Amino acid sequence: MNYQIKELLLIEGDSPFAKWFGSLEAVAAAKVRVAVSRMEQGNLSNVEWFRGIGEYKIDWGPGLRIYLAKDGLKIIILIGGGNKKRQQKDIDQAVALWEDYKRRKASTRQGK
Numbered sequence: 001m002n003y004q005i006k007e008l009l010l011i012e013g014d015s016p017f018a019k020w021f022g023s024l025e026a027v028a029a030a031k032v033r034v035a036v037s038r039m040e041q042g043n044l045s046n047v048e049w050f051r052g053i054g055e056y057k058i059d060w061g062p063g064l065r066i067y068l069a070k071d072g073l074k075i076i077i078l079i080g081g082g083n084k085k086r087q088q089k090d091i092d093q094a095v096a097l098w099e100d101y102k103r104r105k106a107s108t109r110q111g112k
Contacts, residue, residue: 001042003076008069008101016097017066020081031058032081035066039076051095053079063087067094069101077101 007015021032035046035058047054047068058064063084069077079097082090 001074003040003042003074005036005040005076005078006071007078008080008097010097011104015078016080016093017078028061028064031060031064032066036078039068051091053091053094053098055091065090067091069098071105 007017009015021029024032035056039047039056044054044056046058047056049055052069054068054070056066056068058066061083064081065083065087066081067079067090069079071077077098079094079101080090
């Protein structure tokens with residue numbers, strides 16, 4: 001099963017994932033690109049799901065993490081990223097961003 005990959009956008013239009021990705025060094029960015037490509041192809045074997053989000057672990061260097069969620073059956077939303085050192089803070093932020101995304105989406109559906 002293939003997934004459509006999108007980035008979560010804040011109200012201002014900024015992408016936390018893009019901001020994080022843009023801060024990575026070349027080798028780390030390449031590792032993340034490969035991971036996103038694997039997710040797009042349906043390979044979620046490195047994802048651990050909890051609290052409504054997924055954490056894709058990249059076993060390299062500082063222990064890169066990509067935070068994501070599923071929106072429906074075929075869409076993966078990239079929320080953000082981080083590393084093992086900041087893991088709990090990054091998880092809490094990703095959960096908060098995902099909850100906000102769902103509220104905004106529900107509000108849009110209701111025409112508010």
